[in-house]
Amino acid sequence: MTDQTRSQSGSAPALTRRQAYEQRLRRRSITIAAGSTLAVVLAVVLLVPLSRGWDAVKRSFFNGEVFAKTFPGLLDAFLMNVAIFLWCAPIIAVLGLLIALFRDVRSPALYPLRLFGAIYTDVFRGLPVILVIYLIGFGVPGLGLPRPWNSPYIWGSLALILVYAAYVAEVIRSGIDSIHHSQRAAAASLGLSDGDTMRYVVLPQAIRNVAPANMNLFIALQKDVALLSFIGPVEVFRQAGVYKSLLANFTPYVGAAVIFLALTIPATRYADYLMHKQRRRQS
Amino acid sequence: MAKLDLKGVTKSFGDNMVCRGIDLSVDEGEMVCLIGASGSGKSTLLRCINLLEPIDDGCILLDGVDISEPGLDPQPIRARIGIVFQSFNLFPHMTAAENVMLAPRRVLGKSRDALEGPVKTLFERFDLGQRMHHYPDQLSGGQQQRVAIIRALAMAPEIMLFDEITSALDPELVGEVLDVLRQLRSEGMTMILATHEMAFARELADKVCFLDAGRILEEGPPDTLFADPKEPRTRAFLKRVL
Numbered sequence: 001m002t003d004q005t006r007s008q009s010g011s012a013p014a015l016t017r018r019q020a021y022e023q024r025l026r027r028r029s030i031t032i033a034a035g036s037t038l039a040v041v042l043a044v045v046l047l048v049p050l051s052r053g054w055d056a057v058k059r060s061f062f063n064g065e066v067f068a069k070t071f072p073g074l075l076d077a078f079l080m081n082v083a084i085f086l087w088c089a090p091i092i093a094v095l096g097l098l099i100a101l102f103r104d105v106r107s108p109a110l111y112p113l114r115l116f117g118a119i120y121t122d123v124f125r126g127l128p129v130i131l132v133i134y135l136i137g138f139g140v141p142g143l144g145l146p147r148p149w150n151s152p153y154i155w156g157s158l159a160l161i162l163v164y165a166a167y168v169a170e171v172i173r174s175g176i177d178s179i180h181h182s183q184r185a186a187a188a189s190l191g192l193s194d195g196d197t198m199r200y201v202v203l204p205q206a207i208r209n210v211a212p213a214n215m216n217l218f219i220a221l222q223k224d225v226a227l228l229s230f231i232g233p234v235e236v237f238r239q240a241g242v243y244k245s246l247l248a249n250f251t252p253y254v255g256a257a258v259i260f261l262a263l264t265i266p267a268t269r270y271a272d273y274l275m276h277k278q279r280r281r282q283s
Numbered sequence: 284m285a286k287l288d289l290k291g292v293t294k295s296f297g298d299n300m301v302c303r304g305i306d307l308s309v310d311e312g313e314m315v316c317l318i319g320a321s322g323s324g325k326s327t328l329l330r331c332i333n334l335l336e337p338i339d340d341g342c343i344l345l346d347g348v349d350i351s352e353p354g355l356d357p358q359p360i361r362a363r364i365g366i367v368f369q370s371f372n373l374f375p376h377m378t379a380a381e382n383v384m385l386a387p388r389r390v391l392g393k394s395r396d397a398l399e400g401p402v403k404t405l406f407e408r409f410d411l412g413q414r415m416h417h418y419p420d421q422l423s424g425g426q427q428q429r430v431a432i433i434r435a436l437a438m439a440p441e442i443m444l445f446d447e448i449t450s451a452l453d454p455e456l457v458g459e460v461l462d463v464l465r466q467l468r469s470e471g472m473t474m475i476l477a478t479h480e481m482a483f484a485r486e487l488a489d490k491v492c493f494l495d496a497g498r499i500l501e502e503g504p505p506d507t508l509f510a511d512p513k514e515p516r517t518r519a520f521l522k523r524v525l
């Protein structure tokens with residue numbers, strides 16, 4: 001036993017022929033990839049500044065001074081994006097789940113729910129997000145509601161919630177459809193009610209299967225929060241616009257882009273990783 | 284009175300009439316085997332008895348009470364009749380023990396604490412005490428099928444239906460599942476099996492029914508049916524499978 005462990009961990013393990021071959025191959029491809037990447041970067045760095053407009057672009061988009069001055073303010077404004085996202089996301093999750101369940105009801109008395117679910121998802125997936133934000137964000141406060149009920153924060157958020165719940169509902173429904181009917185049969189054969197079958201057998205599996213797809217939706221939502229700037233709320237995109245007018249410089253937009261990417265790239269990568277893991281498990 | 288009595292049961296899927304008037308009577312503690320070619324309607328018949336499929340005509344009596352009455356709530360009846368499928372159909376997101384406890388908790392209203400002891404005993408009885416907290420994909424096919432049997436037994440059913448429960452298993456795993464059936468047989472469980480295991484049917488069944496094109500063409504004790512089939516079609520089928 002001890003002999004074995006020593007020989008496994010102690011001495012440097014000799015590579016098999018296959019491993020040695022794969023290592024050579026891997027080193028070669030890493031070298032080639034690094035070389036070609038370096039060539040492209042060099043070309044960009046050297047050639048772009050040669051173009052005639054580069055100085056002007058650099059001054060108005062990549063101005064270090066403006067960037068340093070406005071970035072803290074943009075970060076502050078981004079907290080508003082985060083807040084809007086945080087109060088919308090749970091409502092979207094719950095509403096999306098409800099609509100998905102509406103579309104699965106079997107009893108004829110509940111047929112109106114089923115119909116409502118179908119119309120709802122068709123309508124809100126069929127409209128551009130910005131249009132819904134305009135209609136609700138300008139339309140409802142136009143009714144002359146008293147403060148605070150005329151706030152664009154409320155109605156803008158509602159627009160996002162309505163649209164994204166439709167997408168989430170559709171994703172969850174596809175997850176429900178993906179569960180093999182033999183699972184329902186097994187649950188029914190044990191005497192479980194339709195409701196319990198859904199709650200304990202179908203939904204947990206369905207939601208797990210579509211978690212990566214839902215994550216991608218919530219990443220898209222995080223970006224679309226910026227659309228609310230068109231009806232009033234001061235979030236990072238709007239704040240960048242304010243700085244732009246103030247300083248007559250576009251660098252704040254680049255700052256806003258940096259903030260979005262810092263959040264969305266890791267999140268997208270993570271969703272891809274989840275999706276990849278799932279596909280491997282299913283095959 | 285028979286425990287279970289089928290009278291003239293018919294069932295169609297569209298134009299395809301799968302059960303064409305089935306009469307079958309099963310006494311308490313009896314083990315009945317259904318044999319027949321693929322597509323002869325064995326699975327469909329079992330699913331009808333468990334009310335997973337509604338029948339078109341005829342009736343199914345359980346203790347003399349018609350359970351096939353259209354409009355009857357099927358849930359309490361399903362809870363009294365256990366079924367085990369060829370493809371196990373365990374819930375993959377739950378451990379073996381959770382699979383077994385779900386229905387007793389939700390349907391019989393028992394608490395997790397109250398179930399823990401009896402469920403553990405059940406697992407140990409079928410030699411799975413060490414596997415209780417494993418997920419289905421961590422179990423072999425034979426172990427999964429035994430968990431599926433335990434899951435059905437945990438509802439304390441009055442009858443157990445088995446639909447070719449060894450057909451999806453590697454040959455070396457068939458034995459451990461058949462042993463479970465032997466054990467249930469010796470404990471006096473009323474059972475109906477659809478099976479391709481002729482040797483097993485011959486060894487243990489009280490009655491063997493040969494299904495052909497949705498009818499029970501011939502039935503009798505295994506010694507008679509296997510040794511001296513009356514119908515030419517039965518003879519042809521047995522010649523093919525034996």
Ligand SMILES: Nc1ncnc2c1ncn2[C@@H]1O[C@H](COP(=O)(O)OP(=O)(O)OP(=O)(O)O)[C@@H](O)[C@H]1O
Binds near residue numbers: 299322325447
């Ligand atoms: N849900 C269904 N919808 C439509 N047709 C079905 C359905 N279930 C079974 N059938 C049909 O009923 C017939 C009998 O099928 P069944 O599964 O009962 O046969 P079986 O005797 O169990 O066969 P096997 O030995 O292959 O399991 C087949 O022709 C099949 O196509």
Ligand SMILES: [Mg+2]
Binds near residue numbers: 326327
């Ligand atoms: Mg079958």
